[in-house]
Amino acid sequence: MQYENLEKPTIPLAKNIFLVYNKMNKNESPYNCGGKVLSTMETTQKKQLHIGLLGFGSMGRTHTWAVRNLPFFYGELPFSATTVGVCTTSEEKSARVASEFGIAHATANEDDLIYDPNIDVIDICTPNIYHYETLKKAIAAGKHILCEKPLCISQQQACEILALQAKPDQVLGMVFNNRYLSPVMRAKQLIEEGKLGRILSFRASYLHNSATDQDRPAGWKQDRDVCGGGVLFDLGSHVIDLMCHLCGPIVAVSGLSQIAYPIRLGRDGAEWRTNADESFSLLAVTEGGAHGTVTVGKLQVGTNDDLAFEIYGERGALRFSLMEPNWLYFYDGTAPNEPIGGERGFTKIECVGRYPDLIFPSPKAPAGWLYGHLASMHAYLSAVASHTPFAPSFADGAYVQAVMDAAYRSAENHSVLTEVLPCL
Secondary structure (H helix, E strand, O other): OOOOOOOOOOOOOOOOOOOOOOHHHOOOOOEEEOOEEEOOOOOOOOEEEEEEEEOOOHHHHHHHHHHHHHHHHOOOOOEEEEEEEEEOOOHHHHHHHHHHHOOOEEEOOOHHHHOOOOOOEEEEOOOHHHHHHHHHHHHHOOOEEEEEOOOOOOHHHHHHHHHOOOOOOOOEEEEOHHHHOHHHHHHHHHHHOOOOOOEEEEEEEEEOOOOOOOOOOOOHHHOHHHHOOOHHHHHHHHHHHHHHHHHOOEEEEEEEEEOOOOEEEOOOOOEEEOOOOOEEEEEEEEOOOOEEEEEEEOOOOOOOOEEEEEEEEOOEEEEEEOOOOOOEEEEEOOOOOOOOOOOOOOOOOOOOOOOOOOOOOOOOOOOOHHHHHHHHHHHHHHHHHHOOOOOOEHHHHHHHHHHHHHHHHHHHHOOOOEEOOOOO
């Protein structure tokens, strides 16, 4: 879903929409059920978290789903989270979203949510170019913040955000939700348990087919003026974070960008010159000495939401594909080996997320994709409620920004290897 009307709204505060609050969490009166008096839920011991949502494209919808569904998937939560306000680029859209999703307050001015003393968390789901200014305001306002990737549109901006003096109890988190897919969490366990030994190499990719049709109008994520970058920002940030998370920090890269269709239709349907990478490849070296490749693109015919990685160590190997989200493949190099194979080998089961009549998520999104967002939201809000640190943090976001900046410098200068320079 594309973000509508990308101009920053300048209209005054939209008329708030007040909906009837659910009184389940207000101990004002008992409920009567079949003649038996039942007390309302005792929520005074729970941390009440009120969320202000900025932006309601596909990610705003996803975050709303995750917050609302936490009680269905996690029992005895120590907090109660509610999205109480939504801001989009127009009064009309905000009102429509608030009405459809039962959100109490609607506005087209993000300041109304950022400076609302009753809001605890600002959830940023706006286009990338707006993150920087929003983050500065929300940090100064003392809000907890959950920010969609990338953190900003440049390393300079990311370093400035990282240097801001947040309050000690502010929880500032990034949405690198793929860390919370169960196979990825299991992969992290296996690596930390030493099952792979020293990691020697890796190969990772994130492939879409959304830019293969030259006659399809470009979305805002294909416009560098709005996205800040191209596919490296949109898909590459996820892969870079995963490889840093699993294989260790990436300390040097060599990048190569590609624009296959210099001329295509723009968002307005008129001819438009492509200004952002449609595919990007990079060679990477980790702090531990592993060498790897990262390929991201939207030019790959036949792909859907194809996030995949292979990690090879001295003692074993791992494979994962988001198109097979229920499985992590592990190769144990220490298992008995025989002339006809012994006990070694990989297995594969295929799965994809196309279900009849569903309008959300995208039919290209495989089964399990939402669970990564759900687990990510649970971990973040748990950190907010318990006043504990959260990862991935803004520091992780700034480091990914540094790697992407180095990759772009490498591609522009045609250099073999460009050093990653993290924020000081």
